[in-house]
Amino acid sequence: MKKEDIKRHLHTYSVYGKRCTTINHAFASAIAPSDDYDEKKINEALEFLGQNPYEDLKCVFCNDEAETWDHLVGLVKNGELRRFGHQIGNLVSCCKKCMNLSYHSRFLNSPK
Numbered sequence: 001m002k003k004e005d006i007k008r009h010l011h012t013y014s015v016y017g018k019r020c021t022t023i024n025h026a027f028a029s030a031i032a033p034s035d036d037y038d039e040k041k042i043n044e045a046l047e048f049l050g051q052n053p054y055e056d057l058k059c060v061f062c063n064d065e066a067e068t069w070d071h072l073v074g075l076v077k078n079g080e081l082r083r084f085g086h087q088i089g090n091l092v093s094c095c096k097k098c099m100n101l102s103y104h105s106r107f108l109n110s111p112k
């Protein structure tokens with residue numbers, strides 16, 4: 001997966017025609033803040049995470065090949081909207097296996 005794939009995630013999501021989700025999550029996704037695509041910021045964020053922005057990206061948790069992007073801080077907790085959204089500093093490249101793990105399990109499995 002290349003860094004440009006993040007463009008699909010840097011915008012608010014429509015509540016229509018998306019994957020099956022809860023209405024609360026769909027609503028939070030629709031109003032969460034988002035960033036524009038900014039190559040310089042993305043390169044800086046990827047380098048901070050130890051990634052080469054000009055190569056295929058790795059999962060930040062297990063170092064396997066990245067397949068998607070996930071929010072580092074979830075959009076909603078305990079029914080409250082958080083300040084973080086579809087933003088460069090809150091999206092990390094990851095594999096689908098790690099995306100489906102709990103927040104704590106991801107860090108327990110991450111490379112030392």
Ligand SMILES: [Zn+2]
Pocket residue numbers: 059060061062063064094095096097098099
């Ligand atoms: Zn992974």
